[in-house]
Amino acid sequence: MENTPLRYTDLPIGDRAAFELVCARHGFAPSHFDISACPDPGDAAHERLVTVRRGGWAQSYHDHHGQWVRQFESDLTCRFFK
Template structure:
């Protein structure tokens, strides 16, 4: 079983744009975070697991067609990554 590891730049342009907008709204820039994604073989691209890291904090989100960005913003609102 080969798991595909993706970096931030491998994500769909729409996800990256939404992520950048969310970061800007909360006073961050994308470079403040380390983004990676895992895609299991045979799964659709929208079923990947996106992991966001900042400092000692890490959170993983199921992609669910871009919904991970909304979950990430919720964590920013709750100050999870501060």
């Protein structure tokens, strides 16, 4: 899998619903973020590495059964993307 740009609408339905809920809880819309995904060469147990960008800020998360959304919410709680 090469680095493929995604929008939140391209995510699996469960991830998309969780992402939308997390965004709404923190006063954002999913369109406020750019999402890209690529394989994680350093960790075969994870399906891919999901990178979320907003403005000059970016954070990458391991996508293991949607766990990246929880990590993303933690960053929103800490105001990483504000």
